Amino acid sequence: DTGVSQDPRHKITKRGQNVTFRCDPISEHNRLYWYRQTLGQGPEFLTYFQNEAQLEKSRLLSDRFSAERPKGSFSTLEIQRTEQGDSAMYLCASSPRVGLNTEAFFGQGTRLTVV
Amino acid sequence: DQQVKQNSPSLSVQEGRISILNCDYTNSMFDYFLWYKKYPAEGPTFLISISSIKDKNEDGRFTVFLNKSAKHLSLHIVPSQPGDSAVYFCAASVYGGATNKLIFGTGTLLAVQP
Numbered sequence: 001d002t003g004v005s006q007d008p009r010h011k012i013t014k015r016g017q018n019v020t021f022r023c024d025p026i027s028e029h030n031r032l033y034w035y036r037q038t039l040g041q042g043p044e045f046l047t048y049f050q051n052e053a054q055l056e057k058s059r060l061l062s063d064r065f066s067a068e069r070p071k072g073s074f075s076t077l078e079i080q081r082t083e084q085g086d087s088a089m090y091l092c093a094s095s096p097r098v099g100l101n102t103e104a105f106f107g108q109g110t111r112l113t114v115v
Numbered sequence: 116d117q118q119v120k121q122n123s124p125s126l127s128v129q130e131g132r133i134s135i136l137n138c139d140y141t142n143s144m145f146d147y148f149l150w151y152k153k154y155p156a157e158g159p160t161f162l163i164s165i166s167s168i169k170d171k172n173e174d175g176r177f178t179v180f181l182n183k184s185a186k187h188l189s190l191h192i193v194p195s196q197p198g199d200s201a202v203y204f205c206a207a208s209v210y211g212g213a214t215n216k217l218i219f220g221t222g223t224l225l226a227v228q229p
Binding site: 093103 | 157
């Protein structure tokens with residue numbers, strides 16, 4: 001399978017714990033995005049990487065959230081001191097080119113439940 | 116501020132008939148529009164897109180129409196099939212920005228009845 005891969009698919013954690021999600025984009029895609037989707041809403045942009053550089057962060061991304069993309073390959077999204085409001089589907093997407101409009105390809109998401 | 120709006124939360128059509136899903140946007144800087152389809156517990160899957168230099172794009176049973184003056188786009192599915200039942204998201208982006216990030220609507224749940 002050469003699509004966008006996310007791990008884990010589901011995560012249940014207690015409030016206050018830290019969690020980390022991983023995204024493996026489609027090979028050679030230099031653009032990588034993280035989105036968050038809550039019930040009844042569309043995906044909301046969180047952050048964007050072009051290769052290893054994090055070029056934009058949404059105001060939704062509080063200081064408890066951090067994302068990395070070392071070497072411009074896979075990416076991780078960490079949430080520290082989780083809160084119940086962090087419960088959502090976290091989606092990763094990648095797209096192949098810089099400077100051209102192309103569709104973003106999404107992974108299957110990580111469903112986070114904070115109890 | 117909801118820049119991309121899908122005002123119909125749900126739509127039900129009979130198999131074989133046309134499904135029309137609508138989307139409105141407010142940001143005149145948007146110049147690339149996409150439709151995604153999403154099944155429960157899965158990520159969105161790209162369906163079809165249109166650039167602002169066009170007013171129509173077709174791909175098999177799917178056609179997207181763009182009316183820039185009205186800031187409105189629609190997705191037509193003809194003929195509708197039960198497998199088309201899913202949530203459909205409209206999305207928009209701004210070319211020339213640093214990111215080409217997508218701004219999504221809230222989705223329309225399409226149910227195609229056999």
